[in-house]
Amino acid sequence: MNRNIMRILARSGFSLLVVLILVFCLFPFYYAIITSFKSSSELFQASYWVNQLHFDNYQHILGQETFIHSLFNSVLVSTLVVGLSLLLGLTASYALGRFEFRGRSTVLMVILAVSMFPQVAVLSGLFEVIRMLGLYNNPFGLVISYMLFTLPFTVWILTTFMQQLPKELEEAAIVDGATPWMTLVRVMMPLLWPALVTTGMLAFIAAWNEFLFALTFTLTDDQRTVPVAIALISGASQYELPWGIIMAASVLVTLPLVIMVLFFQRRIVSGLTAGAVKG
Amino acid sequence: MPIHESGMSSTGSVLVRRHSKLVVSRIRAAWVFLLPMLLLLLVVAGWPLLRTIWFSLTDATFSNMEQASFIGLENYLIYEDGEWFGILADGLWWRAVWNTLTFTAFSVSLELVLGMIFALVLNAEFPMRGLVRAAVLIPWAIPTIVSAKIWGWMLHDQFGIVNHILMSLALIDSPLSWTASADLSLWAVIVVDVWKTTPFMALLILAALQMLPSDCYEAARVDGIHPVKVFFRVTLPLIMPALVVAVTFRVLDALRVFDVIYVLTSNSSDTMSISVFARQQLVEFQQVGYGSAASVLVFLSVMSLTLIWMYLSNRSSNHGGVK
Numbered sequence: 001m002n003r004n005i006m007r008i009l010a011r012s013g014f015s016l017l018v019v020l021i022l023v024f025c026l027f028p029f030y031y032a033i034i035t036s037f038k039s040s041s042e043l044f045q046a047s048y049w050v051n052q053l054h055f056d057n058y059q060h061i062l063g064q065e066t067f068i069h070s071l072f073n074s075v076l077v078s079t080l081v082v083g084l085s086l087l088l089g090l091t092a093s094y095a096l097g098r099f100e101f102r103g104r105s106t107v108l109m110v111i112l113a114v115s116m117f118p119q120v121a122v123l124s125g126l127f128e129v130i131r132m133l134g135l136y137n138n139p140f141g142l143v144i145s146y147m148l149f150t151l152p153f154t155v156w157i158l159t160t161f162m163q164q165l166p167k168e169l170e171e172a173a174i175v176d177g178a179t180p181w182m183t184l185v186r187v188m189m190p191l192l193w194p195a196l197v198t199t200g201m202l203a204f205i206a207a208w209n210e211f212l213f214a215l216t217f218t219l220t221d222d223q224r225t226v227p228v229a230i231a232l233i234s235g236a237s238q239y240e241l242p243w244g245i246i247m248a249a250s251v252l253v254t255l256p257l258v259i260m261v262l263f264f265q266r267r268i269v270s271g272l273t274a275g276a277v278k279g
Numbered sequence: 280m281p282i283h284e285s286g287m288s289s290t291g292s293v294l295v296r297r298h299s300k301l302v303v304s305r306i307r308a309a310w311v312f313l314l315p316m317l318l319l320l321l322v323v324a325g326w327p328l329l330r331t332i333w334f335s336l337t338d339a340t341f342s343n344m345e346q347a348s349f350i351g352l353e354n355y356l357i358y359e360d361g362e363w364f365g366i367l368a369d370g371l372w373w374r375a376v377w378n379t380l381t382f383t384a385f386s387v388s389l390e391l392v393l394g395m396i397f398a399l400v401l402n403a404e405f406p407m408r409g410l411v412r413a414a415v416l417i418p419w420a421i422p423t424i425v426s427a428k429i430w431g432w433m434l435h436d437q438f439g440i441v442n443h444i445l446m447s448l449a450l451i452d453s454p455l456s457w458t459a460s461a462d463l464s465l466w467a468v469i470v471v472d473v474w475k476t477t478p479f480m481a482l483l484i485l486a487a488l489q490m491l492p493s494d495c496y497e498a499a500r501v502d503g504i505h506p507v508k509v510f511f512r513v514t515l516p517l518i519m520p521a522l523v524v525a526v527t528f529r530v531l532d533a534l535r536v537f538d539v540i541y542v543l544t545s546n547s548s549d550t551m552s553i554s555v556f557a558r559q560q561l562v563e564f565q566q567v568g569y570g571s572a573a574s575v576l577v578f579l580s581v582m583s584l585t586l587i588w589m590y591l592s593n594r595s596s597n598h599g600g601v602k
Contacts, residue, residue: 017400018411025415028474031440032429046443092316099309107313109589114324116585118535120554121578124334124561124571125327128344148323151316174301180308209422211538212554216562227424231542243432250425261420265413272479273486 029254036248043244057248066221067249070229073139074208074253077225080143081150081207082200088147089154089199090192094184096155097162098170108159115152119212122148130217137219145213150203157202157271161195162188198271201264205257226253328578334571341565354572366572374548375556378465382540382552383533386472391526393473394480399510401481402488419478427542430471434458461549468550471539476532480525487521488514527588534581553577 035043039054061067096104126145127136135141165188173183189196214225221229230249235241261268335354339347356365366372401412418426433440436456445451457467491514499509537554544550546559557577561570 014400014403014405017396018405021397021400022411022414024474025418025478028426028429028433029417029421031433032425035432044438046438046440088316088319091312095309095312099305099312101306101309104309107317110320112589113582113585114320116531116581117324117328118554118574118577118581120535120537120557121574121581122324122327122331123558123574124339124344124567125330126323128330129322129327144319145323147319151320155316180305180312184312205420209424211422211424211541212558216558227422227538230428231424243435243438246428247432250428254421254425257420257422258417261416262413265409265416268416269412269482269486272482 029258032247032250032254035244036251038244040244057244058252060245061249061252066224067226067229069222070224070226071253073223074225074227077139077142077146078204078207080140081146082203084143085147085150085154085203086196086200088151089158090189090196091184092151092155093158093162094180094188097159098188111152111155114148115156117148119148123212123216126213127216136217137223139223139225141217142210142214142225145217146207146210149210150206153206154199154203157199158192158195161192165191194267195271197264198267201260201268202271205260208253208257331571331574331578334567335575337568339567339571341567344567347568350568354569355576366569366576371548371551372553372556372573372576375551375553378550379534379536379552379554381465382469382472382536382550383530386469386476387526387529387533389469389473390477390480390529391522393477394484394525397477397481398484398488401485415478415481417478418475421475423475423538424542426475427471427539430467430474431458431543434467434470458544459547464544464547464550468540468543471543472533472536475539476529480529483521483525483528484518487518491517523592531581531585534584535577553580 034048034050036057037050037053037055039052039056042050042054095101096108126148130136130141130145133141133144135144169187169191170183173187178186208225209227210225211227211231214228215231218224218228224232226249230246230253233242233246233249334344334347336349336351337347338350338353352365354365356363356367358364397415401408401415421429434442434457436442436454436459439454439457441457442451442454446454455463457463495513496509499513504512535554536552537558540550540552540555541558546555546563551559553573554577557570557573559570560566560573564570
């Protein structure tokens, strides 16, 4: 009898904990969504739901040409960052994961050290490089600079996955006289697809969310990425920010990521933990 | 990975020579594969870092980055006419250092405690666990800028839902201005960071929990040991290595904090971190020399911590301890 009551108490306590965790994680995003559907007069009454959906905020933000530009820039930059870091990460991790040579552990140490670089530490030097390359105020300048943080973790995660592949496959290819490049493309890559998808998504999210470089290395509205565009949305004065529009823009840029995370939850988790635990 | 050397070395010199030729060509191939990545890292990390260090020793400004002249350590510290100048004598810099350390200490410890609770819950069996685990990832996926904006709206002094909730629960009697007041704004920043980063912490801890052997738990249950005792005596020591890694990652990350502070409270000195300080000097005041000196100091503090951590973890793994 007593034990039953204890068990019921424990179980309902646990359920309460689960509910609290869900509210903690989901409420802010939920609140952003309902705010984005409010009319400007409803905005200033705190409420937990909307009675009527207003699309004014979405119409406003999607009607702004500069925001569409920013969306396009973000897609372009993130896609190129994924492509470039996967390509370079794949070749580098093949060398680091499957070859033995002097200097291998030094290279791994350098990569680990670069992953700890504070972005601000290279800001003035990188600004100069970007300007010398003629890429200031240009999405391609952002693609290059984002390699600072995507390359280290791409190489790191792919190297751990490379090392887990069985040796025999590669040996068979070598005996058949395949060049290392052919071995990488024909033998290793098909086996690495899951790891490539995972690291690609992590690189995409990192590039999509980046703020400091995007803020510093672009100047005009039409070259910005969405995080900067959202941060710079302003109203008539500092105290009159158009919160409904900001929330609509926020929901728009976050939704693709949320859907991606819900779909590929397991892969993302395995990538995150492979990157960190082996560190 | 060279082909089984032991089997080949005894079969005659021709094979050995061919073998070593293969090894040499494989070493060359390895460097060819590494080269593009290393070159790009040189362009975006190595060279810019050297230039930043150089700028920090000059009087460069935005308009004359090329013709800057060498002034030694004046940007860092100089004694002139009975007064100290330079970053190390700048009250705002030390304020930023203090803010950064406070932010790091509180947000990482809160994330650790909450992340542990999340991980323990997610490690238990219950219906719809997969859905809950996906939901926990959502704050992590939301761009920092967006989460700072969402929380900026929720913490709004007049219309924010947080003040509304706290007032309807009668916890406060007048609205608080979370992001503007000197006492509260750093806490607002910590709250946003904890919200965003706890999922990451929880996932790392959860991964460690799932690798634990189940037999010692069964033994503990058979012996009737209280779960709380099991947690502190069995679980915690076993996942300690993973916790150390997770906390190190987060500390190094928190020391570099920029986005959330810049968006939530802009350049207010109440919350300014060392990265915000450096960027303000560099970009807004266009003092490339002075700002680079601040950047170098940020770099040195993060790097020295990294090196200490690498040294300690290497030493403990060499002694056969945790890795």
